[in-house]
Amino acid sequence: MDLEISGDVSSRFPGLRVRLLEIRGVRADPANEGLEHFKEEVYGRIRSAHSMETIRDDPVFRAYRDFYWSLGIDPTKTRPASEALVRRIVAGKGLPRINTLVDSYNLASAMSGIPLAAFDSDMLAGDALRMRFSRPGEEFLGIGMDSPRELTGREIVVEDGAGLVAIYPYRDADRTKVTGSTRNVLIMICGAPGIPDAALEEAKALARRIISDYSM
Numbered sequence: 001m002d003l004e005i006s007g008d009v010s011s012r013f014p015g016l017r018v019r020l021l022e023i024r025g026v027r028a029d030p031a032n033e034g035l036e037h038f039k040e041e042v043y044g045r046i047r048s049a050h051s052m053e054t055i056r057d058d059p060v061f062r063a064y065r066d067f068y069w070s071l072g073i074d075p076t077k078t079r080p081a082s083e084a085l086v087r088r089i090v091a092g093k094g095l096p097r098i099n100t101l102v103d104s105y106n107l108a109s110a111m112s113g114i115p116l117a118a119f120d121s122d123m124l125a126g127d128a129l130r131m132r133f134s135r136p137g138e139e140f141l142g143i144g145m146d147s148p149r150e151l152t153g154r155e156i157v158v159e160d161g162a163g164l165v166a167i168y169p170y171r172d173a174d175r176t177k178v179t180g181s182t183r184n185v186l187i188m189i190c191g192a193p194g195i196p197d198a199a200l201e202e203a204k205a206l207a208r209r210i211i212s213d214y215s216m
Helices: 007-012 033-049 052-057 059-070 081-090 100-112 197-214
Strands: 002-005 018-024 116-120 128-133 156-160 163-168 184-190
Touching: 002 018, 007 128, 018 197, 033 081, 033 100, 033 197, 052 059, 052 081, 059 081, 081 100, 100 116, 100 197, 116 163, 184 197
Parallel strands: 002 128
Antiparallel strands: 018 184, 116 184, 128 156, 156 163
């Protein structure tokens, strides 16, 4: 699967980079004892490295907040996914337990600071994804939404051959969501202006390793 970034998006955000990772033969089990132990180890590392004050000033999280502001999104109300996960851990809540697949890539996001999106590969239409600005009035049905949301034209969206699969980089579509029956997954490593390629590659490697260890 490839990703094409439209000219208007790349022109406005020339530093925007994205990586894709496809893993086949995954399992989304309810729980894994080894993964639970690993979570606690990661929580300890993150709590040692961060406080609420250091999260606010962390350059990676600041880059995503700046990106959100530029898209008209208030990042104090809709937090970048990786920052929200780290804030939960620092607050002593830990990550939500969904299944081993979702928990694995959430851990990779928290460890790297890079937001990750995930799609059931078998639900994707066509051979490529395309990133573009939304069209005013275009509708998007995200995970957990009771009815479609009407877009304004300011949002960056990602589409496959059948329609929208994400509002970038924070909301995934219901149609292509990861479930307990997902066997092939496409992970989108979501960059932003100011995020170096090396950070995206690190997040990609972490996601591959953790999913391979605990969800295959």
